[in-house]
Amino acid sequence: GAVVSQHPSRVICKSGTSVKIECRSLDFQATTMFWYRQFPKQSLMLMATSNEGSKATYEQGVEKDKFLINHASLTLSTLTVASAHPEDSSFYICSALDRARDYGYTFGSGTRLTVV
Amino acid sequence: GNSVTQMEGPVTLSEEAFLTINCTYTATGYPSLFWYVQYPGEGLQLLLKATKADDKGSNKGFEATYRKETTSFHLEKGSVQVSDSAVYFCALSLNTGFQKLVFGTGTRLLVSP
Numbered sequence: 001g002a003v004v005s006q007h008p009s010r011v012i013c014k015s016g017t018s019v020k021i022e023c024r025s026l027d028f029q030a031t032t033m034f035w036y037r038q039f040p041k042q043s044l045m046l047m048a049t050s051n052e053g054s055k056a057t058y059e060q061g062v063e064k065d066k067f068l069i070n071h072a073s074l075t076l077s078t079l080t081v082a083s084a085h086p087e088d089s090s091f092y093i094c095s096a097l098d099r100a101r102d103y104g105y106t107f108g109s110g111t112r113l114t115v116v
Numbered sequence: 117g118n119s120v121t122q123m124e125g126p127v128t129l130s131e132e133a134f135l136t137i138n139c140t141y142t143a144t145g146y147p148s149l150f151w152y153v154q155y156p157g158e159g160l161q162l163l164l165k166a167t168k169a170d171d172k173g174s175n176k177g178f179e180a181t182y183r184k185e186t187t188s189f190h191l192e193k194g195s196v197q198v199s200d201s202a203v204y205f206c207a208l209s210l211n212t213g214f215q216k217l218v219f220g221t222g223t224r225l226l227v228s229p
Binding site for chain 2: 006032034041042043044046049093095097105107108109110112
């Protein structure tokens, strides 16, 4: 079946540094990638949507200069948290949609980001 | 707007008990409905889905029926196992635009032996 590989699974970084999270679709084309943020014991909050080769569309209240999304190919999308601060600590999950498959949302396994 | 409302958890059950997790939705148009499961420290896995009214999704003993008249998609299982302990998310997707998923707040299920 479809698999999205998300790396790293955990990362601890110092305040002020940048962190890059990668999501790769292994056996299908991720025409659209969704990036979510999940706070402890809460639901997933959609941060942005990106289509391959286009600029990402950000949800209201999400800082595009802090959460940089690149979707340069059909198999790779990245989320970079720029100048991370402790309040950015969270669980980040990507979800890929292959429009050629019926409702084929495939989620990555998530990245636990801790900013100290 | 489009939204999903789930019952608050945690839901605590003994093994082999009957499970119901309520989910209702509000949507413009005709959404597709999903249940996702999240095990500790992991991403989400699709559990089941239904794309039109009266459809029943089923998987691993879980089932849910798309009820347009009550705008509901309640999750049920006849006999839960300890391994079913997880967080369950109800979600909808509109069939237009980016087709993004709108999630409920999630319901934690705890099954004890």
